[in-house]
Amino acid sequence: MPExxxxxxxxxxxxxxxxxxxxxxxxxxxxxxxxxxxxxxGSGKTTVLVNRISHLINYGNAYNSNKKVEVNAEELMLxxxxxxxxxxxxxxxxxxxxxxxxxxxxxxDRILAITFTNKAAGEIKERLEQVIGPRAREIxxxxxxxxxVRLLRMFADETSYxxxxxxxxxxxxxKIITGxxxxxxxxxxxxxxxxxxxxxxxxxxxxxxxSEFEEQNQGSEKRRVCAKVFHAYQKQLxxxxxxxxxxxxxxxxxxxxxxxxxxxxxxxxxxxxxxDEYQDTNHAQYLLMKYIADGYRNIMVVGDDDQSIYKFRGxxxxxxxxxxxxxxxxxxxxxxxxxxxxxxxITAANALIAKNMSRRGKTLWxxxxxxxxxxxTQLENQEKEALFLVDEINRLTVGxxxxxxxxxxxxxxxxxxxxxxxxxxxxxxxHRLLAGLRFYDxxxxxxxxxxxxxxxNKQDFVSFSRIINVPRRGIGQATVEKIREISTEQHLDFxxxxxxANEFVDLKRSFSKLxxxxxxxxxxxxxxxxxxxxxxxxxxxxxxxxxLTLVGDENEERRKNVDELISSAVFFxxxxxxxxxTLSGFLEEIALVTDVDNYDKNANxxxxxxxxxxxxxxFPIVFLVGMEENLFPSPQSSNTEEDLEEERRLAYVAxxxxxxxxxITCCHHRMxxxxxxxxxxxxxxxxxxEELIQISLYQPEVYRPRLEDRYGYKPSTVYKVNSFETxxxxxxxxxxxxxxxxxxxPVAFAAGDRVSHGIFGLGTIISAKSxxxxxxxxxxxxxxxxxxxxxxxxxLKPAK
DNA sequence: CACGCTCTGCCTGCG
DNA sequence: GCAGAGCGTG
Numbered sequence: 107m108p109e110x111x112x113x114x115x116x117x118x119x120x121x122x123x124x125x126x127x128x129x130x131x132x133x134x135x136x137x138x139x140x141x142x143x144x145x146x147x148g149s150g151k152t153t154v155l156v157n158r159i160s161h162l163i164n165y166g167n168a169y170n171s172n173k174k175v176e177v178n179a180e181e182l183m184l185x186x187x188x189x190x191x192x193x194x195x196x197x198x199x200x201x202x203x204x205x206x207x208x209x210x211x212x213x214x215d216r217i218l219a220i221t222f223t224n225k226a227a228g229e230i231k232e233r234l235e236q237v238i239g240p241r242a243r244e245i246x247x248x249x250x251x252x253x254x255v256r257l258l259r260m261f262a263d264e265t266s267y268x269x270x271x272x273x274x275x276x277x278x279x280x281k282i283i284t285g286x287x288x289x290x291x292x293x294x295x296x297x298x299x300x301x302x303x304x305x306x307x308x309x310x311x312x313x314x315x316x317s318e319f320e321e322q323n324q325g326s327e328k329r330r331v332c333a334k335v336f337h338a339y340q341k342q343l344x345x346x347x348x349x350x351x352x353x354x355x356x357x358x359x360x361x362x363x364x365x366x367x368x369x370x371x372x373x374x375x376x377x378x379x380x381x382d383e384y385q386d387t388n389h390a391q392y393l394l395m396k397y398i399a400d401g402y403r404n405i406m407v408v409g410d411d412d413q414s415i416y417k418f419r420g421x422x423x424x425x426x427x428x429x430x431x432x433x434x435x436x437x438x439x440x441x442x443x444x445x446x447x448x449x450x451x452i453t454a455a456n457a458l459i460a461k462n463m464s465r466r467g468k469t470l471w472x473x474x475x476x477x478x479x480x481x482x483t484q485l486e487n488q489e490k491e492a493l494f495l496v497d498e499i500n501r502l503t504v505g506x507x508x509x510x511x512x513x514x515x516x517x518x519x520x521x522x523x524x525x526x527x528x529x530x531x532x533x534x535x536x537h538r539l540l541a542g543l544r545f546y547d548x549x550x551x552x553x554x555x556x557x558x559x560x561x562x563n564k565q566d567f568v569s570f571s572r573i574i575n576v577p578r579r580g581i582g583q584a585t586v587e588k589i590r591e592i593s594t595e596q597h598l599d600f601x602x603x604x605x606x607a608n609e610f611v612d613l614k615r616s617f618s619k620l621x622x623x624x625x626x627x628x629x630x631x632x633x634x635x636x637x638x639x640x641x642x643x644x645x646x647x648x649x650x651x652x653x654l655t656l657v658g659d660e661n662e663e664r665r666k667n668v669d670e671l672i673s674s675a676v677f678f679x680x681x682x683x684x685x686x687x688t689l690s691g692f693l694e695e696i697a698l699v700t701d702v703d704n705y706d707k708n709a710n711x712x713x714x715x716x717x718x719x720x721x722x723x724x725f726p727i728v729f730l731v732g733m734e735e736n737l738f739p740s741p742q743s744s745n746t747e748e749d750l751e752e753e754r755r756l757a758y759v760a761x762x763x764x765x766x767x768x769x770i771t772c773c774h775h776r777m778x779x780x781x782x783x784x785x786x787x788x789x790x791x792x793x794x795x796e797e798l799i800q801i802s803l804y805q806p807e808v809y810r811p812r813l814e815d816r817y818g819y820k821p822s823t824v825y826k827v828n829s830f831e832t833x834x835x836x837x838x839x840x841x842x843x844x845x846x847x848x849x850x851x852p853v854a855f856a857a858g859d860r861v862s863h864g865i866f867g868l869g870t871i872i873s874a875k876s877x878x879x880x881x882x883x884x885x886x887x888x889x890x891x892x893x894x895x896x897x898x899x900x901x902l903k904p905a906k
Numbered sequence: 907c908a909c910g911c912t913c914t915g916c917c918t919g920c921g
Numbered sequence: 922g923c924a925g926a927g928c929g930t931g
Contacts, residue, residue, distance in 0.1 A: 416919075
């Protein structure tokens with residue numbers, strides 16, 4: 107039996123991956139060892155991740171391995187033909203062939219893929235499912251936090267936490283800190299809850315326990331106070347069996363560091379580790395990956411130092427900048443071809459980011475059309491800016507060239523959205539606001555969740571204090587404080603204190619109200635034990651009369667949100683098996699869901715969001731608004747050159763979201779905090795060479811009849827827009843890539859027809875099915891047996 | 907204990 | 922300019 111030569115095998119893989127560029131292919135096929143992929147904006151990063159994971163699962167080390175594969179002479183001939191002409195078979199026909207070469211294929215559940223958002227993880231799983239089928243669901247794909255929760259619950263016995271620990275969000279944590287500060291009677295103006303929270307977060311990021319933090323921070327009074335608060339804070343979390351978001355990472359790292367059994371388990375389990383958006387990881391996350399990946403050292407990190415925009419939140423760009431120092435044997439792949447934007451957009455964005463000093467250095471290029479130059483328009487003030495947007499958007503959509511959903515408006519601060527929204531609503535421009543509040547951050551939703559959490563865990567003081575007087579039951583802050591005091595002094599759970607309220611003199615006055623509350627919670631708890639999350643929400647609403655707090659027109663939105671919560675509970679129950687849809691499962695899911703996760707690409711309206719929220723997204727048209735000094739760069743982030751570089755990266759991220767057209771606006775005058783400032787155009791715009799952008803300044807108007815016809819109004823102010831030609835900039839571009847010639851339209855055949863194939867010879871059509879704009883034939887060949895071929899590539903001829 | 911008035915402070919924010 | 926915190930009064 108003949109053996110397949112390595113070169114033929116590799117040729118077949120190369121054919122299969124010819125949809126990728128060379129660099130992408132390199133990243134997909136690199137097998138063992140550390141791998142650093144610097145992936146520029148729009149360079150097909152997700153494609154690489156998906157292909158790499160599916161490659162590991164399907165073929166393992168097939169590309170490089172010397173494993174012998176024997177075939178018969180006929181098969182060998184066919185494969186040699188296929189090696190020479192990849193179009194002999196459609197791409198979808200390759201996997202069964204390539205699978206015969208598989209060597210050391212990796213089971214899906216031994217791959218760990220970490221992403222920045224749940225949405226990104228979902229996307230990877232979804233695309234993977236299309237390639238490898240339902241097994242895709244077995245891979246460990248998720249955010250840092252969701253993976254940590256999974257590990258912490260799995261190894262709960264090895265930690266001081268229960269299997270069902272709860273997760274406090276920032277709002278919960280802030281309440282705890284505020285409470286502690288009050289209790290400790292700390293009235294130092296500099297020690298705000300925000301400051302303490304930041305300090306604790308940084309300490310956890312550096313893996314410091316409260317005691318360790320205390321030892322290291324004896325220097326200043328301020329820090330000593332923080333240490334005291336940190337102690338009390340951590341105690342309160344422990345008492346409630348709760349973790350904050352930083353704890354999820356920290357506790358997992360500590361578990362891996364200190365527990366050999368768990369560490370060995372993880373290091374042996376995960377043969378391949380992949381981390382997306384590596385430029386945004388912090389120190390604790392870096393350690394987490396290191397502990398897990400140190401077994402096989404098969405760690406791949408993907409990121410772009412030019413898109414690092416979360417330093418203010420503790421992200422360490424150093425992680426990506428020094429990856430090859432951590433792993434001197436790391437393979438480095440640079441993805442510089444941008445498939446998203448026009449040449450004009452990429453050239454302008456490159457010119458801007460080139461001003462940054464601390465970067466690895468790479469130059470994005472695009473083979474797309476040149477497109478229009480990014481256009482900068484300066485308006486008089488915010489109102490005029492908003493009206494300009496309305497006009498331009500109507501102009502873009504009037505001939506149906508673009509739909510509303512193709513258009514995004516990006517800004518530096520959330521506050522800029524208010525005036526835009528007001529004017530868009532008045533002008534009837536369909537729009538939606540992304541971010542701002544997460545759905546689960548709305549007060550009414552949090553109230554319901556607090557009930558659910560408290561039913562689930564009677565130690566949860568934060569949730570308890572939220573619901574004790576919602577709806578109003580005449581139990582105020584003073585009573586809550588007393589309950590707390592008694593519970594601390596008597597070493598009783600606070601719910602126990604409520605149950606025995608009549609025993610405590612201080613609670614005599616509110617005894618009847620407390621008793622009523624106690625009965626309510628008891629019966630709801632019993633109900634919760636036997637019902638699904640959505641039924642529990644219903645019951646809570648019914649029994650508490652919560653909806654009475656939401657009467658009137660002004661509360662319509664809030665009532666809708668409560669309904670929405672019920673829908674999401676129902677959705678959760680549908681998604682999970684009977685018996686799996688538990689209250690604690692639901693609570694966990696909603697703790698880790700964000701707004702961007704819910705962004706619906708298909709709703710036909712203009713989408714508005716901050717530049718930060720836009721990371722990872724793309725839109726045909728982008729309006730980057732408010733590009734002014736004192737706003738972008740933000741004065742709070744312009745103190746050091748380092749801060750300024752982060753702002754520049756932020757502007758770069760904004761620009762590279764645009765696929766075909768980028769509009770930039772700025773205002774002469776802007777009201778900030780009730781004061782009108784006159785601002786210069788942002789330095790970031792000035793840093794782009796003039797010939798790479800088109801500046802159309804604030805000018806009196808040109809009348810546009812089409813708009814008036816359509817909308818029946820003449821815009822109050824319209825600005826002159828130069829008719830603009832695309833002109834090649836000083837840079838010369840390579841000719842656009844040649845498209846593969848479209849194959850000739852094949853002749854159609856029906857079952858029973860006799861046909862002739864270039865390689866397989868004569869055969870009879872068994873069936874013909876239309877398949878993705880093509881026809882899939884099943885053919886019984888006289889010599890080579892039954893085969894499935896796509897019409898476009900089979901080049902069948904009628905047999906004579 | 908609840909409500910309403912005044913005062914303050916303000917950027918970006920994954921999970 | 923506005924939302925949330927904090928205080929004073931009914």
